[in-house]
Amino acid sequence: MQDRLADAMAALRSAATGHDLANLDRFGIVAPGALGVSMANLQTLAKRLGRDHDLAAALWATGVYEARMLACLVDDPARVTPEQMDAWRAGFDNWAIVDTACFKLFDRSPHAWTRIKAWAGLNDEFGRRAAFALLACLALHDKRAEDRPFLDGLVLIERAATDDRNFVKKAVNWALRAIGLRESPALKAAAIETARRLAASPDAAPRWVGKDALRALTKAARTKISET
Template identity: 40%
Template structure:
């Protein structure tokens, strides 16, 4: 089947099903990917398909509604950020069941300008993958939303500190990621982020200590210092 920008969701899903790879499905489980509704198609191949079919909001909604792993990821790659609503993002986040789904959609939510409304809400949510979404949105925004002032990200440091003791694997890694990306954003962000990292590194809490040590090691490294013009 030849895909194009005019391909319907049904046509895209039929194409995805034709690419099913059982061996890849088995391998995905080893990386923490939920495979109940997976076809075993790599993200590289999905992104190639996304480049062909391009962005389409209505089709992205239909792909998401299919419940198929690959269709849901493809929906994130081909969604039109300007058309995403906060309620759509909330509904998606409520069903996230893997780190890859969080990480694919968090970029899109942030690009849609939903960060100010949803980041605090998602972080306050106790569900592991919803909370992760909030922190990944911070990490992505720190890198890509360059027009936002540093103060936007410095304001997240107390939130990062408050949740640095959450021991759940996919939360603590996202907290660490957000802290590192804030620290590498600019000279103005680097100092406060490093100070927090060192404070966490001295914590009696095991999770906070791991987050702090890892972040401090990167932020004091030559690459990070050069990135912010301090090395």
């Protein structure tokens, strides 16, 4: 394993550029000690390495931003445990690692749904973002899921919409929009109703979440009608 890890780290350092390092600041990604490797190069390296749960654990343990991003891309979702998800979540320190873990790995884990409720009540900004980023990713990717867990998710969304921290409210908004864009008419209606209630709030954070989601969902509905 040490040889595999050393090879992966060497490949990351070889792919690093000053331009890609500067892009982290440009995109608001705070990652001290980062190397500067583009997502395209990370994905190319991940494809070459293939799925490797043990390598993913070793990469994550380095604490290096790009190594952790690569860990999310090479880990085996079937071997990810709730304990691992919680441990990695505790190490989230920027929005990009949150979203990559949720979009590329956690939403494919059989334990994904159990983590949403567990994380939705967290106090730390990126941990709470993870709950709603994961909910959004499941809304996008889990085509076989029933309506019930998403309806339960709307309750969590409404509760968390008062959190005015930037990375939380954006994930809450993302989850609301993603649920409302599923094929289920019942979910579309429930998401729009939730958005309307939030849009009518006297408080700025839920009002923004609701208005932005309502705009996206009503636009999508109009587009679908015009195409029929």
